Amino acid sequence: MTHPGLVDVLGAAGRIRGHVARTPLVASRTLSSGRGPVFLKLETRQVTGSFKLRGATNAVWMLDPASASRGVVAASTGNHARALAHAARARGLRCVVCMSALVPANKVDAVRALGSDIRIVGQSQDDAQAEVDRLVAAEGLSPVPPFDDARVIAGQGTIALDILEDCPEVTTLLVPLSGGGLAGGIAMAARAVRPAIRVIGVSMERGAAMAASLRTGEPVAVRECPTLADSLGGGIGIPNRHTFALARAGLDDVVLLTEPEIAAGIRHAYRQEQEIVEGAGAVGIAALLSGKVRVDGPTVLVLSGRNIDMALHQRIVAGDWHPDADLPVEETP
Numbered sequence: 617m618t619h620p621g622l623v624d625v626l627g628a629a630g631r632i633r634g635h636v637a638r639t640p641l642v643a644s645r646t647l648s649s650g651r652g653p654v655f656l657k658l659e660t661r662q663v664t665g666s667f668k669l670r671g672a673t674n675a676v677w678m679l680d681p682a683s684a685s686r687g688v689v690a691a692s693t694g695n696h697a698r699a700l701a702h703a704a705r706a707r708g709l710r711c712v713v714c715m716s717a718l719v720p721a722n723k724v725d726a727v728r729a730l731g732s733d734i735r736i737v738g739q740s741q742d743d744a745q746a747e748v749d750r751l752v753a754a755e756g757l758s759p760v761p762p763f764d765d766a767r768v769i770a771g772q773g774t775i776a777l778d779i780l781e782d783c784p785e786v787t788t789l790l791v792p793l794s795g796g797g798l799a800g801g802i803a804m805a806a807r808a809v810r811p812a813i814r815v816i817g818v819s820m821e822r823g824a825a826m827a828a829s830l831r832t833g834e835p836v837a838v839r840e841c842p843t844l845a846d847s848l849g850g851g852i853g854i855p856n857r858h859t860f861a862l863a864r865a866g867l868d869d870v871v872l873l874t875e876p877e878i879a880a881g882i883r884h885a886y887r888q889e890q891e892i893v894e895g896a897g898a899v900g901i902a903a904l905l906s907g908k909v910r911v912d913g914p915t916v917l918v919l920s921g922r923n924i925d926m927a928l929h930q931r932i933v934a935g936d937w938h939p940d941a942d943l944p945v946e947e948t949p
């Protein structure tokens with residue numbers, strides 16, 4: 617299996633330029649204090665509210681004309697769906713998004729508003745994926761998976777090129793980690809340019825499938841749990857083609873956070889940096905605040921997205937969010 621490499625990331629950068637925002641890298645005074653310079657890569661300001669537009673845009677523009685004319689399809693819990701809907705519309709393609717009934721209403725509405733055709737199927741990501749497979753076979757739609765796809769990984773890897781251009785002295789990257797398209801793509805591209813760079817994946821303690829897989833030495837499934845970092849939920853796909861290998865080769869460490877730590881990250885982003893960040897996007901800040909990661913040289917945190925329910929956000933930043941009351945209690949098996 618050949619995995620995407622720097623050449624693919626450079627190709628993606630050229631392809632997506634003009635279709636995605638060149639997001640800012642800003643210094644964080646509050647996080648730098650006592651620590652050495654810390655910078656925030658604001659993919660929160662990306663069009664559609666997350667970095668996922670990069671990978672989706674690269675995939676959409678790589679389709680040959682015949683495939684493009686039949687359209688694209690994905691199963692997604694939200695941000696990838698928004699991104700794919702937007703990217704498909706930019707090229708004038710049909711887009712179908714399959715979601716389980718568990719996806720929050722604000723996310724469903726946002727994708728529908730971008731003009732894609734929504735299919736709500738079943739109670740799990742697996743049910744949504746089965747509908748994708750059916751549409752690929754029945755209607756010839758092209759699947760664009762959210763992370764385990766060479767075109768998508770190359771698109772996400774373009775974030776590393778931006779960071780190295782804006783902050784050539786960077787020594788450590790903190791990157792949110794779920795399926796590993798983001799962290800795998802960034803680690804691969806950053807290491808190709810700067811072999812000594814440290815790349816740390818950050819996820820939540822409960823239900824982190826990539827962390828469990830890296831520990832086990834092969835892709836494994838974990839039970840999904842409710843979390844503030846809802847964009848980090850879900851499995852890594854078994855079989856996994858690319859992201860497990862890229863994460864294993866490219867990540868120096870994986871750090872796992874509790875729900876109160878993630879809430880503290882969201883709160884800090886808002887109160888100290890004036891940024892609205894969703895749980896998944898706040899894990900880099902949360903990792904530093906928790907003391908679970910030590911950094912010395914210049915450090916960049918990837919703030920991956922901002923798509924959070926605003927009523928929930930308001931409660932978190934007001935200090936009126938309590939994990940016991942606000943996350944469904946776990947059933948004992």
Ligand SMILES: *Cc1c(COP(=O)(O)O)cnc(C)c1O
Nearest residue numbers: 695794795796797798896920921
């Ligand atoms: C999808 C997503 C992630 C995780 O990306 P993976 O490629 O699945 O690891 C992190 N943050 C946000 C906001 C996302 O939408």
